[in-house]
Amino acid sequence: MLLDTLTSFLTDTWLFWVLLSVGGLLFWKARSSQYFHYILNRYILALITLLLVSGIVFSLMEVLPGDCAEKIMAYKNTQGESISQADIDAERVRLGLDQPMPVRWLSWVSELTLNGDLGYSCAKRQSVNLALGDRFWMSFWFCIAGLFFAYLIAVPFGILSAFVINQPWRDHNPHNSKLQRGVNTLGLTSNKLLDLLLRMVSYLGLALPNFLLALTIILLFVFAGESAPVGLFSDQWKSEPWFGDAGFQTGKLTDFLAHIWLPIFVIGWAATALQQQTVRALVVDESNKLYVEAARARGVSGVALWVKYPVRHSISPLFNSVGFDFQRVFNDLPIVAVVIGLTDAAALLIEALALTNDQELAAAILFLVALVVISMNFITDSVLAAIDPRVRKSVLAGGQ
Known part of the structure; x- marks a missing residue:
């Protein structure tokens, strides 16, 4: 007993x-x-x-x-x-x-x-744990997928933008042959045009609200005569189980993937634009420091110089901002969830605050978001202190 x-x-x-x-x-x-x-x-x-x-x-x-x-x-x-x-x-x-x-x-x-x-x-007349169910985890993975999408696009193109910012449009090196100058000019011009295009897209991402982007995509599907990918499943597969008499239903997975891209793309849109600007600014700032000039004087140049020095030292601040980026993405999720027709914790938060005045449910969701953000910051601080020599040196100095 x-x-x-x-x-x-x-x-x-x-x-x-x-x-x-x-x-x-x-x-x-x-x-x-x-x-x-x-x-x-x-x-x-x-x-x-x-x-x-x-x-x-x-x-x-x-x-x-x-x-x-x-x-x-x-x-x-x-x-x-x-x-x-x-x-x-x-x-x-x-x-x-x-x-x-x-x-x-x-x-x-x-x-x-x-x-x-x-x-x-x-x-809801039930415990908050039951009312939330898997909805918070759904919102969590939406935000993680949106951040992954943002970093996947923003980091490489932000580095490219920083790399070409001071490059000319044409190759004027008199030591190169006319053919070589033409090939180099073509590459330089392509990089500069790509940089301009990406910067325009990033500015548009910062200026265009996420919910307006979602509405625009939905309207494009409607004008094209196609079914808009709202919700997580179409009406055909919404009530179908994942496993039927013949085993796992690949049709439901295909239908899920045909819908899930929209919320991930929409909530990752603004984060991509902001992170691209951040990566570009960080890399440009690092590339102008004296240790980079010293590396150039030692004969290090080209991609090797950028990867080993400015790019490497610019990643740590970006990694340390993951928790705040998660919060920023989640802040965009509630109105996007309403527009797209999701039933995750973000949509439940809008319902609790604007419709039912359910203080207990709203407080729980807001606290869970804060818990995730603080936990991510704790994890990133711990990892950076272990792998980044600059952070580790400051940690050891602070402990003395």
Whole structure:
């Protein structure tokens, strides 16, 4: 009996023990390592930041009109029950809403930390964990795919843009033959035109809202007489299982891929434009530093010079901004989700804030987004401190 009780307690409070175990392991490692001392400090700072974020989110949701008791009683009233103010007050007592806001916040944080419980959704009349289901993971992978698409396009073309920014349109080297100058001029002109095209596209990406891009693509499909790729599946495959009598249904996978590209492309559009400008600026800035000039003086030139020096040293700041890029992409996702007809956590956030006034559900989604951003920043800081000599040197110097 005691063993069952202990097992149940450990199972219900798994999140707390995971956080405690990670902190304990880092503390043990930090006794003999300046690197792990830095990681432990970052871990503690991340937990404190999450605590502050939870307080801010909970406080903002509290200022919205109405509470859970009123919503539950209003729903019962629509079912024909006669509701009085005494019934609403009794419901507030049952839900603990009669307690001061700091007490309720501490209770919410305790349930979240110990049990991973995100609270109760009054509008959905079920726990937030059940209301969210897999929707948050759907939004998470949308954002990750959008960022992957953005980096896949922005990094190489941002480097190319920085590489050709100071190059001429034509080869005027008198030591080259006329044929060689013509071939070189063709390559230089092609690179400059490609750079101009990419910069125009990036400016357009920064100026054109994502939801307008989504509407434009949908209208193009409509004008072409084709079915617009809204949602995740067409009506034919929406209710079909992934595995049928004949096994895995490749038709549903094909239909899914024919729809999933649209949200990934749309939410990655602005991120691509911004990252391309960022990569270009970082590489240009690094290429003008003295160590690059010293490398040129030693005879290093061409692609080898750029890859070994300015490009290599420009990647670290970009890698360190992944968490903030995720937040920026998620900020664009709610309105895009409404336009495209998705049912992920972003669309649920719009519903909770604008339609149902479900403070508990909205607070949970906002907190989860903050959790992902802070976790990504913690991971990138840890990785950079391990692999980047400049960051590692500053970490070791700070630990002395």
